[in-house]
Amino acid sequence: MVSHVPKIAKGYVAKCIRCESLLYKNISCNPSAVLALCLAALILIVPAFYYPLISIHLLGTTEQTNLLRGALMMIDNAPVVAFIVLFCAVIAPTILISSIALSSACLTFNYHPGYLPKILKITYVIMHWSMLEVYMVSLMVAVFKLMNYAELHFGVGFYFFIALLLLNLTIINNYSHHSYWEKYING
């Protein structure tokens, strides 16, 4: 259904006349701010995925685990599961943040390369598959389950991961697919 979107004030939204879904949201979208957030997130990704999230005292030894290890250990037994876990928790968020960083950088420096539409499309597709917040809840579930078995400590990676999660949410809130396309097409 065609709807006419009038000029609307900041912070207001336009809705579809038929199904009342959100059509257009006038938020101030500043590519340079998004770029800064993305660069911060990209720096955080490395320690968040590499350092141990939790460590546990078990059978006299201390066992640590990070985000990558669990997925990599399942590759032999259940490759499909391992791939999906790796993809949704590690690969998709990394691609998402990198692609937003790249498109923000292009728009900030007023540089319009031929591959920019591809990057915007990748961002649009990969957005569904980035599941950092689901991983956070899973981690809490695992922590509660494990508390019954043994003494448990949060590792350095855990705090990096929380910071990454918050940054990721801020980026997604500040990124506007629509206005990036508008900026690209209008030069």
Next chain:
Amino acid sequence: MDKSAIAGRTGKAQGLQLCKVCGNYSQQAMHPHHCPFCLNEISQREKNSLQKTWALLITAIIFIFPANLYPITYLLKNSTLYPDTIFSGILSLVDSGMQGIALIVFIASIVVPFVKIIALSVIAFSVQYGWNVNPKKQLLAFYLVDWIGKWSILDLFVISIMVAIFDKGQLLSVYPGIAATSFTIVVITTLFAANSFDTRLIWDAQTDE
């Protein structure tokens, strides 16, 4: 290109098409295959949307049985193997007094997949056979399914954490079972099924009557 689109009538009736990727509209007759703005593929309605949704839904329905009946994890403790299905895992959580966690896992791994399959099937059936279901309610159900969809991956993440923590060989280890792979397939196919469904078909079916 800027042939005035009339608000209040469908774009399809006016020969217009909307690009899913960049959000611009153009005339179907002038640009039959590619969006003139972003050069991505374009069509008035997503091609074969209903068939794709059905195919993926049927795959999900097939795999939801092994996902729930077979063991999702194996606990190896002192050389003895203890299998755990999704449901027995939830029961053992309740037994050890963690009702809250049990509820989260129950919703994420049992309620969400079933609700998704049922809701998407009802929507697809009513589009296909023109059932008289309130379109706004259908759309609301679709958005709900779309939003809760990713949360069913929760159990897989928990398994990956457990596998990494319990890694003591014959003494104490956790391994993923057949159901883990089946469950992954259910989650992925339902996510794709929701993605491939074109919500505008709900309204097309209404006006056809």
